[in-house]
Amino acid sequence: MGKHTEVQSHRACTIGLPNGLLYAHYQVLWNSFFAGVGLQTRNSGPTNREILELGNECSIDETCLSAKLYLGHVRSLLGTCDYILVPRINSWGRQRDMCTRFASLYDLVCNTFRDSGQKFLSCNIDAGKKLTEESAFVQMGEELGFSKKIAENAYHQAKKEDENQWKLRLRKEEALYREKGIKVMIAAHSYIIEDDYYGKPIADYLRSLGLIPIRADITDRKEALKQSLKVSPTLKWEWNREIIGSLQMHREQIDGIVLVSAFPCGPDSMTDEIVSRHFAPLPVLRLVLDTQTGTAGIETRLESFADILSFQKKGGLAQ
């Protein structure tokens, strides 16, 4: 089959996008790329109790909450689309590694759902093997039957769109530092803080308490990576470095830090400890989420934290 005919035959093809893990970082790029080559996408929607249970049922206990939720999202998409995209990202370069779960995600998903008959699509990025983001997208396009040129054009268009959207989000987030009031930086992976079931309610609740929550993950990424070296010269996980660097860049502009991580997260257990020590005396609240986490306990802790910050702002605590 020639390339052109193959492209025609893929017009009706739908790509499933699980709304977990990398989706928070890649949604604009993926949606724009697939739209650019003329394919439809199907999102698994917001996390809810059912998705949590679906993921929990097919995970072993040692799996982190974020990966459990991801498996739940994948499971909810089974049989509803032609392919489900499950990227594999290992490293972006020296000291720019991803947590091992991202390197093993494709194999984990294929193995977990091996009897489902579902086709999975990968997108492999690994600086060590010279697999760049662009080459990964082009390869993915070719795997779907598109020519290299079509895939390259779609990638470049999507990248522009992604960069423009990111600039807008960054500008909006940075405006929060200039607002009057008690500012709390939420230090969490994007897929945790953007999760409708777990992360978003935390930011919403802080807002309802009259605080200004600001996301550490929405930051000038290049500068954050540089600044992270001042906090730890050896830390190697890309996204933890961005978050720590962002805290370092804004430490004088905030009143407290809320650390939110998924149980049991290896990288976060180490970086949470670094943050608590390095950024003292800034008050730090550490929240670890798991499948049993309920809203009542979290809300009580956020209320106490808000009281401490407010008391401190009024000069009530010794500096």
Ligand code: SF4
């Ligand atoms: S960084 Fe932590 S939360 Fe994220 S996938 Fe790895 S173990 Fe899970």
